[in-house]
Amino acid sequence: MRGKRLVVANLKGGAGKTTTTVHLAEAIARRHGACSVVDLDPNADGSATAWFTLAGTAMKASLVSEPSGDGWVIYDTPPWSASVVNVAVKSADVVLIPVRPSGLDLSRLAAMTDVVVRAGKPPVVLVNAAIAGTTAQRAAREALDESDLPVMQTWIPQRQSIQNAYGTGPASEALKFYGWLLDELEEALN
Ligand SMILES: Nc1ncnc2c1ncn2[C@@H]1O[C@H](COP(=O)(O)OP(=O)(O)OP(=O)(O)O)[C@@H](O)[C@H]1O
Ligand SMILES: [Mg+2]
Secondary structure, three states, rough: OOOOOEEEEEOOOOOOOHEEEHHHHHHHHHHHHOOEEEEEOOOOOOOOHHHHHHHHOOOEEEEEOOOOOOOOOEEOOOOOOHHHHHHHHHHOEEEEEOOOOOHHHHHHHHHHHHHHHHOOOEEEEEEEOOOOOOOOHHHHHHHHHHOOEOOOOOOOOHHHHHOOOOOOOOOOOHHHHHHHHHHHHHHHHH
């Protein structure tokens, strides 16, 4: 079966694009044997490229400059360029938009989903760094329920295991959450 092509995008910086890309790629690679990551963010520090370089053989997913074959691919994108996002989105099966559950971040969401919709692809919101039982999380759920946006049911929590993963092969606790996200994606995309 052909793997899916995912793009992780949000023009808002720090939403968790690179964190989502690397963890989800690793969850896919451990389930399906391989996953390619294409890093479209030229920032050297804190990028998926730097993460893979630091992690070395701890990572089962692989960083590639051009995807080949029909395996799973995830594109990480920079925060500042709708045109880079547009290029990546062209070949995407789905565009995941990580967003933090805060009023400020959610207020910028429609601008981002518009970019994806204009490119003719389905945008799907992924709530990232959620903290259970907080006002912020409840407010985010209400705001997203009121919007017409498709939202992944899996919310990625804020966790030290995720925050500390940079430059390492992700921890098993972190991978559990991204495994649930992958379950949901596979069900939606197959
Ligand atoms: N679920 C999470 N739990 C804890 N920390 C998180 C989580 N998601 C992201 N972070 C942290 O938030 C910060 C920003 O994450 P990341 O660099 O992945 O965002 P980004 O959208 O790729 O940023 P940029 O727009 O600069 O490329 C990092 O310090 C990362 O470790
Ligand atoms: Mg990034």
